[in-house]
Amino acid sequence: MELFWYIVLMTMLTIYVILDGYDFGAGIIHLFFAKKEKDKKAITNAIGPFWDANEVWLIAVGGVLFFAFPTLYASSFSGFYLPLIMILWLLIFRAIGLELRGLVHNKMWEAIWDKAFGISSFLLALFFGIALGNIVRGVNLGMVTNGVSTHEAHYFFLPLWNTTFSPQAEQLGIIDWFTLLLGVIGVIALAIHGANWIIFKTNSGLNQKLKKVIFNLNFVLLALVIFSLTIWHIIEPKPFHNFMEYPWLWIFPLITFTGIFGLFNVKTFKKDGLGFLFSSLFLFGGLVSTVSSIFPKVLPSTNNVNPSLTLYNVAADEYGLTVGVYWFVIAAILVAIYMFIQYRVFRGKMDDVGYGEH
Amino acid sequence: MEDMLFYDRMQFAFTITFHYLFPQLTMGLSLMVVYFKWRFLRTKIDKYNDAAKFWMKIFALNFAMGVVTGIPMEFQFGTNWAKFSELTGGIIGQTLAMEGMFSFFLESSFLGLFLFGEKLLGQKLHFITGFLVFLGSWASGYLIIATHSWMQNPVGYEILENGRYVLNNFGALFSNPWLLPSYIHNQMASIITSSFVVAAIGAFYLLNNKHNDFGKLFVKTGVLFGLVSSVLVAFPTGDLAAKNVIEYQPVTFAAMEGIFETEEGGSEIILIGQPDVDNKKLDNKIAVPNILSFLTYQRWDAKIKGLNEFDESVYPTNIPGLYYAYHIMVGLGTIFIALMLIASVQLYRKKLYTTKWILWLLLFMLPFPYIANTTGWYTAELGRQPWLVYNLLRTADGISPTVSSGNTLFTLLGFIGLYLLLGLLFIMLAGKIINKGPETTKHI
Numbered sequence: 001m002e003l004f005w006y007i008v009l010m011t012m013l014t015i016y017v018i019l020d021g022y023d024f025g026a027g028i029i030h031l032f033f034a035k036k037e038k039d040k041k042a043i044t045n046a047i048g049p050f051w052d053a054n055e056v057w058l059i060a061v062g063g064v065l066f067f068a069f070p071t072l073y074a075s076s077f078s079g080f081y082l083p084l085i086m087i088l089w090l091l092i093f094r095a096i097g098l099e100l101r102g103l104v105h106n107k108m109w110e111a112i113w114d115k116a117f118g119i120s121s122f123l124l125a126l127f128f129g130i131a132l133g134n135i136v137r138g139v140n141l142g143m144v145t146n147g148v149s150t151h152e153a154h155y156f157f158l159p160l161w162n163t164t165f166s167p168q169a170e171q172l173g174i175i176d177w178f179t180l181l182l183g184v185i186g187v188i189a190l191a192i193h194g195a196n197w198i199i200f201k202t203n204s205g206l207n208q209k210l211k212k213v214i215f216n217l218n219f220v221l222l223a224l225v226i227f228s229l230t231i232w233h234i235i236e237p238k239p240f241h242n243f244m245e246y247p248w249l250w251i252f253p254l255i256t257f258t259g260i261f262g263l264f265n266v267k268t269f270k271k272d273g274l275g276f277l278f279s280s281l282f283l284f285g286g287l288v289s290t291v292s293s294i295f296p297k298v299l300p301s302t303n304n305v306n307p308s309l310t311l312y313n314v315a316a317d318e319y320g321l322t323v324g325v326y327w328f329v330i331a332a333i334l335v336a337i338y339m340f341i342q343y344r345v346f347r348g349k350m351d352d353v354g355y356g357e358h
Numbered sequence: 359m360e361d362m363l364f365y366d367r368m369q370f371a372f373t374i375t376f377h378y379l380f381p382q383l384t385m386g387l388s389l390m391v392v393y394f395k396w397r398f399l400r401t402k403i404d405k406y407n408d409a410a411k412f413w414m415k416i417f418a419l420n421f422a423m424g425v426v427t428g429i430p431m432e433f434q435f436g437t438n439w440a441k442f443s444e445l446t447g448g449i450i451g452q453t454l455a456m457e458g459m460f461s462f463f464l465e466s467s468f469l470g471l472f473l474f475g476e477k478l479l480g481q482k483l484h485f486i487t488g489f490l491v492f493l494g495s496w497a498s499g500y501l502i503i504a505t506h507s508w509m510q511n512p513v514g515y516e517i518l519e520n521g522r523y524v525l526n527n528f529g530a531l532f533s534n535p536w537l538l539p540s541y542i543h544n545q546m547a548s549i550i551t552s553s554f555v556v557a558a559i560g561a562f563y564l565l566n567n568k569h570n571d572f573g574k575l576f577v578k579t580g581v582l583f584g585l586v587s588s589v590l591v592a593f594p595t596g597d598l599a600a601k602n603v604i605e606y607q608p609v610t611f612a613a614m615e616g617i618f619e620t621e622e623g624g625s626e627i628i629l630i631g632q633p634d635v636d637n638k639k640l641d642n643k644i645a646v647p648n649i650l651s652f653l654t655y656q657r658w659d660a661k662i663k664g665l666n667e668f669d670e671s672v673y674p675t676n677i678p679g680l681y682y683a684y685h686i687m688v689g690l691g692t693i694f695i696a697l698m699l700i701a702s703v704q705l706y707r708k709k710l711y712t713t714k715w716i717l718w719l720l721l722f723m724l725p726f727p728y729i730a731n732t733t734g735w736y737t738a739e740l741g742r743q744p745w746l747v748y749n750l751l752r753t754a755d756g757i758s759p760t761v762s763s764g765n766t767l768f769t770l771l772g773f774i775g776l777y778l779l780l781g782l783l784f785i786m787l788a789g790k791i792i793n794k795g796p797e798t799t800k801h802i
Contacts, residue, residue: 049474052425053466059425060462062432063455070447077436077443078758084437085769088430089776095426099419100783103790143760155440157760316448317524324452331459338467345475 001322002315005068006298008328012064014287016057017128018193018280023051024128025194027094027121028187030114033213034206040114042204044098045350046197051098053342055091064328068321071154072298072314079139079156080131083174087127094120122187129186133179134158136290137167137235138300138308145170153306154314167235172302178235181228188221189282192263196275201350207272214266214275222260225286236300239293249292256285365766366438366757369773371739373430375732376777380424382731385499385545386552387417388492390583395485404799407481409575410488412796413556414472416788417491421469423784425462430773432458438766442746442756449515449525450505457501465494499548500541507536509747510738511606523750536606539598540738546591547734550694551727553584557701558724559792561717569795574711577720581705585698592691597653603741604654607748609668610741613677614684615650616640620664624651628685633678638665675743683736690730697723 026047034040066073077084097117101110139156142149161173169176175183195210232239243249259282266275294300299309307313315321391413398406432454435443443451468490476484514530515523525531557580563573604611612618616628618638627650631643651660665673674680697719704710711717742748746756 049470052422053463053470055425055429056458056462056466059429059432060455060458062429062436063451063458066432066435066443066447067451067455070451071444073436073447073451074440074444074758077433078438078440078761081437081758081761081765082769084433085430085772088433089772091429092426092776092780095422096780096783099422100787103783103787151760155758155760157762316451317518317522320448320452320525323525323528324455327456328459331456331463335459335463338463342467342470345471345478 002311006311009064012061014284016061018283019054021190021193022197023047023054024121024125025190027118028191029194031118039204039206042202043198046201068316069314070316072309075154082160090120090124125187125190126183129183130179133182136294138302140303141301142306144303144305149305185224188217192217193279196279200273200276203349203351211266218263242292242295252285252289255281362763363754365763365770369770373773377427377431380420382548382551384417384420385495386549388495390552392488392492395488399485408796408798415791418473438758439756440758446523449523453501453505457498461494461498465491503541504531504537507534511536512747512750536602539595543595543599546587546595547731549587553580554723554727556580557720561720565717572796581701585702588694588698608663609672610674612665613674614680616681617664619666624648624659625662633681635677676740680740683733687730687733690726
């Protein structure tokens with residue numbers, strides 16, 4: 001039963017990352033590459049009708065985490081207190097930027113909210129990458145100092161950084177060079193993903209330029225991914241252990257690289273949606289490969305005193321998880337129907353939506 | 359530790375108070391949008407369709423505000439109330455996860471379709487999308503109040519050896535006697551907010567002599583919805599909710615009514631007065647004898663337990679706050695009924711649109727339903743203190759064990775700053791939509 005909910009949770013998380021990922025990515029593209037007013041309009045039109053529905057996935061992921069794995073929810077949310085609250089602020093700031101830009105037709109006003117939208121999108125991508133880095137690196141559970149737990153075995157608290165920025169320090173910080181590397185990968189991957197979405201949903205004059213951007217960023221992405229794999233053993237001595245044990249798991253790294261290599265052909269794609277498909281494959285494969293490398297751990301312990309959190313020692317009780325299946329299956333079918341209807345009605349290019357005009 | 363609890367509570371109170379300004383409007387407003395759209399389908403008069411679309415725009419703005427301020431609510435269970443989440447997650451996680459899955463997806467998907475899809479969908483399907491948005495927002499309220507009811511009156515659980523609460527009866531969460539009266543009471547209060555807002559905007563148009571057709575429609579619809587909901591919020595729903603309090607939390611009832619001493623021969627109802635908790639009395643009291651006994655038990659001489667019959671360790675933490683919250687809610691509720699009755703009489707006599715003083719009153723009443731809704735929730739929440747889960751888990755035992763008070767104060771200050779900005783911008787944006795007014799359908 002725990003495994004069922006773990007798969008549900010990971011599936012929902014992946015869907016969230018793919019969906020809100022293109023929102024953040026579009027924001028990053030907006031920040032760095034959209035100079036003309038009509039390009040900016042095209043970008044906001046492409047995500048306008050979707051962004052708040054996409055953020056509902058975050059609420060749903062949080063809800064299922066709370067319900068199925070309450071100990072993990074309590075431990076990680078209080079331990080990652082500051083970055084999580086900052087993510088909330090950034091989400092709010094981003095929404096303000098998007099919604100309020102069109103309120104006043106004034107160059108300065110628009111410039112302020114463009115930057116708010118772009119910068120918060122950039123930082124969100126960075127933070128989510130850093131978050132993933134923290135989960136695979138692990139934390140000092142029980143806040144052990146000198147071999148003694150100072151708190152209950154499944155609680156911890158991390159400051160934003162420590163002075164060494166090292167993932168091997170005894171007292172860790174949220175940002176160290178390893179988690180920052182994953183943050184940068186997050187930014188680049190989502191920038192590519194967002195650019196693909198813009199190409200998919202608009203006929204903007206930016207599209208040709210974005211294909212070049214994707215092509216170039218893709219090299220950087222590939223280099224960083226390979227680099228991260230060569231140093232992964234620093235945070236996890238046996239990173240491929242699970243893959244050796246269960247060889248079928250190799251399918252996920254394979255999907256990841258299919259995504260990257262597929263995108264090198266971005267300039268010759270006949271269909272505009274193909275790029276988006278490949279960057280989604282990359283995100284899906286990358287995320288699943290990463291979490292399966294630490295399975296069944298969900299939050300590793302970096303000390304020898306307290307055990308890692310696994311999906312089995314953080315789950316809710318059997319009865320609750322079992323009843324949950326009934327309503328969840330019904331809800332999931334309904335959600336699939338809504339999504340189908342929504343994307344069916346808003347299929348095709350979105351250039352004329354007129355988003356943000358009040 | 360004391361500081362920590364204080365900042366945690368302040369942050370939750372501040373963010374939830376701000377958040378609930380938006381859902382209380384959207385739940386009621388979605389019903390009124392469905393009403394306008396239904397009238398359009400019946401009469402084919404464009405005015406109704408334009409009204410439905412105009413209010414759905416206001417709805418969308420409030421919904422977006424509700425989403426961005428709602429995510430922090432869910433996150434804070436984990437960030438600030440980790441111990442509470444760990445111990446009760448197996449139970450309240452059910453209803454909260456159901457809310458995300460059943461209502462938010464429904465609401466957000468079909469809101470987009472309603473706003474951008476009228477031409478693609480045709481009128482009947484457009485009506486249905488509106489109805490589904492309404493259904494989603496009311497389902498959300500239902501599941502939140504189911505969660506709230508479990509905290510007020512825990513049912514269907516058992517306690518494990520490690521101190522955790524686990525569910526042993528899923529159905530009990532929804533047959534909780536606390537749930538239905540609170541839910542209907544809350545939904546009626548939500549309709550009050552939306553009808554006062556609709557009426558106030560209508561009055562604003564009429565007093566400005568612009569969009570007069572819509573002004574009349576909004577005032578009329580607002581007054582009729584407002585009259586029905588103002589009455590229903592008091593009786594039977596408010597009455598039933600109060601009876602739950604006296605049955606399950608008698609000490610809370612005594613505190614919110616300001617009854618320090620049990621009165622033989624029936625308790626008076628306190629209209630005005632300032633509680634002096636140290637000396638266990640009420641200053642400057644204005645009260646009517648025996649009414650409280652009658653309202654509660656339908657007998658003039660029924661005995662109602664005063665605070666003197668309870669041990670101080672179970673007293674609500676903030677008795678004056680609780681007392682004021684409750685009295686402000688009830689006082690405003692009474693004023694709402696009176697105003698809507700007068701307005702309805704004028705409407706019946708076909709004089710409402712020209713009776714300037716009522717239009718001015720309707721306009722200036724706009725903030726008060728928000729205050730009444732907020733103080734109503736304060737009554738419920740302060741009434742439950744010092745418990746997080748009534749009689750089971752104290753609030754002080756629910757906070758995150760590793761987060762320091764300095765960090766919580768930091769984020770509290772951040773939320774205050776950000777929400778001030780957010781509120782300001784919301785008012786600008788809403789003001790712009792309202793000032794521009796509904797767009798009328800053009801026939802070519």
